[in-house]
Amino acid sequence: MRYQIDKLIRTALTANSNDPQISSSKLGSTNPEDISSQQVDPLNQDESESLYKPKLDSLMASAKAQGILESHSSSSLQQSDPNKAYQPPKLIPVHYDEDDSLKAKREKAELRLKERAKKSQIINELISEFDARPEKSSSWGTSSTVGVAQNEKFEADRLHREKYEEDNFIRMTISKKDKKRLKQGTLRLDDEFAGLEDFAGIDTLSRAASSSNAKRKSVVEKRAPSSSSAGSINPFSKPSAKKLKSGKFQSRKR
Template identity: 30%
Template sequence: MDGDLEKATALLQDIQAKCQDSTNHVNDLCKRAVAWEFNTSKGISFLEVKYQMLLSYLVNLTYLMLRKAGGQSIHGDETVLRLVEIRTVLEKMRPIDQKLKYQVDKVVRLAATGGAASDDPMRFKANPDSLESKLASDSEEGSDSEDDDDQSSKLYKPPKLAAVHYDGDETVLEKKQKQVESQRKRALSSAILQDLKEQYHDGPTEIREAKDMHRLKATKMMMEKERYEEDNFMRLPMSKKERQNQKQLAGMSSLNSVTYFGSFNPLDLEEGGGEGFSNKRRKMDKSKGKSKKGGKKKGFKKKRRH
């Protein structure tokens, strides 16, 4: 207990000293801002919005700390909702902040050094003039103008952008854990493990025709499609990809039939299988003999031309 009291006293003294330093620094900045020493009219507006949000967040957080230090309840206080809103906005601003990092670093370095060196990699930028050929002929210019007219007459179609999860804040360890988890799920969903699960599971065995995961997925989609068609009394068109998948499944089923050799009853002489097999062979030989004895087939004779 005495050790905790000493640590708490040391922390309070440290907080008091740092608060005093922060107060002096903020007062100095306020004086310089009032004197218009900081001209932010030509700065990046995104950073100004970000700083205003951070300042508002700190003000509301300080107000909550003051109420809790005074023993007052913060239940139902609107300050908590404002803090949640500001925190959400700041988290949504992180991707934009990361994209502007190169531009901000470039401006800060220029302000600190007063100029850029000739071999500074942040000084280089794309030259649009070098992307176009200045030796184009008049015929090419005429064709370009016609193409521009055709493009201007067409309707504008906005690009289709898909929502992508932002993973810029994830560490290398978190990305590795996600990769291991995805590999684990893929391994658990394999056909071999499904067969082992069915073999050693205590529950009843599920009887189905398809056992591989691709066939299960295709069968499920076909059942959903049939159910939709029956409920809405309409036929859904089949896309090119669905036709290809159907052909692949048909090829897999034919391959399974090729690798199936059937039973060995025809080789079992005691059960009469061999006799049946010999009878079939005799019938095949008789049919071949009849076709040979038949000789020529009936048909039209060719007339000789004189």
């Protein structure tokens, strides 16, 4: 708004200086026809308003003349492509993956499956059945497997709480949350047949064993001497029949 007012005052002053008689007659006249002639046509109002807008080219030219703006900045702005995609700087720290090969991924997957197989019910039952160590079992006042802790962590917590109660002669209160957790961690009668289809652990262990055997076989083959390098006779090898008939292996006649 201030720019428009300044421009109007400047144009009025320049018009007065160029033709003082016409300007004085127009300024001093109170005729409504003269006033209406000086008003702007509403159809051309948008065009007249656009004339009062600041001109960026003139502002940039004055800024270049004063040394505020460099001359090559305008050319760089004109040469820049507006449709070009933005490229962020490459100084942002990102995560570095040391090894993304298929071998490393397969080893991680096998390790994850082994950890999952340790928690398998069928694997634990097979270990307890075929292992030579004495079987460890505990129950909560029952002689059957019903009530046995399904997880070793729950059993360790129960034993720790029981030992603390016996040492301090107090009875610890169990919250509803702990009761629910213990109930979920114990075997019920209908849980005996829950893990019959859990054969993923067995498949994982068999594949891991086959891969370890293949690795061990490859190591043994690498250490074994090749046929080309085995030119010298092994002293512990059995001699052939031809060598037994002749040479130092021939029996002496008496």
